[in-house]
Amino acid sequence: MLLTAPVLFNSCSNDDDNGGDDNNNNNIGITVDLTSSEYAALKTVGGFAYKGDIIIIRSSDAVYIALSKLCTHSSCTVTYNSSTQEIPCPCHGSKFTKEGAVVNGPATSPLKKYDVKQNGNILTIS
Numbered sequence: 001m002l003l004t005a006p007v008l009f010n011s012c013s014n015d016d017d018n019g020g021d022d023n024n025n026n027n028i029g030i031t032v033d034l035t036s037s038e039y040a041a042l043k044t045v046g047g048f049a050y051k052g053d054i055i056i057i058r059s060s061d062a063v064y065i066a067l068s069k070l071c072t073h074s075s076c077t078v079t080y081n082s083s084t085q086e087i088p089c090p091c092h093g094s095k096f097t098k099e100g101a102v103v104n105g106p107a108t109s110p111l112k113k114y115d116v117k118q119n120g121n122i123l124t125i126s
């Protein structure tokens with residue numbers, strides 16, 4: 001019996017990359033499939049949805065905004081009011097702009113904002 005298998009197969013350390021052609025390590029973002037019924041609200045300008053600790057707002061036809069959904073006062077989950085284009089917190093009255101800046105306290109710090117990239121029906125938030 002001959003054991004002639006070359007050791008060449010052992011050289012790859014990217015074991016969790018099944019595709020092989022995607023060596024970019026920037027894929028740490030959260031993805032949102034806009035065709036999913038879970039995100040149906042994002043089909044309408046002014047709609048919003050949550051993914052994990054993030055609130056995603058569709059602010060215009062081609063603009064999506066992603067912010068932390070956790071109020072910086074005491075971590076209640078914020079919502080979005082499309083008519084005022086503000087992000088109110090239901091717990092103690094804080095309000096934020098859709099960019100995350102504080103409008104009304106008691107919160108004093110802005111909501112963390114994330115980068116959103118759209119590719120077809122997929123949003124990548126990082």
Ligand code: FES
Binds near residue numbers: 071
């Ligand atoms: S937790 Fe949002 S205002 Fe207090």
